[in-house]
Amino acid sequence: MKLADYPFAPTDGAEDRAAAIREHLRDAIIDRRLAPGTKLGEAEVGALFDVSRTVVRSALQMLSFEGLVRSERNRGAFVANPSPEEARQVFDARRLIEPALAGSAVERLRPLDIAEFRSLLEEESRLMGERGASVRRAEIRASGDFHLALARVAGNAVLERFMEELVARSSLVIALYGRTGASSCGHADHGSILAALEARDVRSAGELLVHHIDHIESDLDLTPAHGLDLRAALSRG
Amino acid sequence: MKLADYPFAPTDGAEDRAAAIREHLRDAIIDRRLAPGTKLGEAEVGALFDVSRTVVRSALQMLSFEGLVRSERNRGAFVANPSPEEARQVFDARRLIEPALAGSAVERLRPLDIAEFRSLLEEESRLMGERGASVRRAEIRASGDFHLALARVAGNAVLERFMEELVARSSLVIALYGRTGASSCGHADHGSILAALEARDVRSAGELLVHHIDHIESDLDLTPAHGLDLRAALSRG
DNA sequence: AATGGCAAAAGTGTATGCAATCCCGATCCC
């Protein structure tokens, strides 16, 4: 079976296969199609994508750096199972970084960027109207895209990469600890944040962002759960 | 030839060799023993550490993620040659993150931590008294260690990892653009920052940190240098 | 029946081989 048989993204023509696998796995993890703790055997993943273990190892190493996969020597790679403490740290980092991004973004915001934000918001609205598990996944993803767009507009490549990691890990945390009841990520918040950005109101945008992140975090159940970690609570969620 | 024959760091007993190579290369890069643009051939590095290209590739991939190495498909890995713009973004990120770390650190500062800070400061003082190129390198490193200690004390593992990357990239930038004249990193600044931390004066500590970072950055020559980048200025510094 | 140990099986860590790509220099054509 050859490379082109797989429905990779159109741009991936003859590109790096490890990166493609990384993205597939990452999507699967933050969509929770792969449950935390799931073992990602090199041979198994390799068979799925029809590549050798070499390429899979490369992809797994990248995911390990991003914090989406936990690697143990001689034991293998597993979908990360972030602790509540880890989750808090991720959100703390976001509360710190995102208001600053808003400051930079306001200075550099161009009409084209606004159009992109609006497009993302419309996509979110569309998803909110529908029902179903796969829609819920897409909703989490779309919510992350809004924050990634903010990072991109801010124009700091270093912080943008940090945000990519933080958003991915947030998505995993939400999938893990999210109370299904409430809408996972307030869509209305994004709208008001964008309005503040357009109004060049940095202070307001920053406050809205912090509240937004607070809101997301407060919607989680971050109780320490079960007592001790008997080998990380049996390595399973 | 067996594993234990190599004089790695004492703790590295039977540990991961890729990580060890990564650290060796990282030290060499931020010490500028490896000049920006230098090609890191897989076979060459492998011969140096007496490992196969597989292990080297793993180490290079990690360094590529950290931004210390630039990888080009089918061409190889090169020591990163950060642009002035990139340098500014690194320092912007530090100005954003470090004052926040000070806030967390003040809340969690324990006597043992203070002792560590003092020890680091003493080491810096000792190095300042000496002369020589290798001392200058050690000075840059020691300066970075102070900021890494701050990140560690702050207790956020996510931000700590970000800081590791930022400090490493800063060291590379300083080695690249630093005007040799001025002392690369104001040692006195660290002392006053520590004093502010001990006094639980978060605001003051944050301001001192920002000024400190400003000071470091102002000591660089970040002029756009030579006109265009003819294939990144011929791939050499 | 429970426990300890052993051996096979599974899976990862590393080395190596082969194909593809890129770089460089020589050659040829205009």
Added chain:
DNA sequence: GGGATCGGGATTGCATACACTTTTGCCATT
């Protein structure tokens, strides 16, 4: 003489083979 073209050499990308570690299932022993 300048520029394009075409090998040769070197290097990377990937797959595979082998070594070592961990796990697992079985059996003997208590």
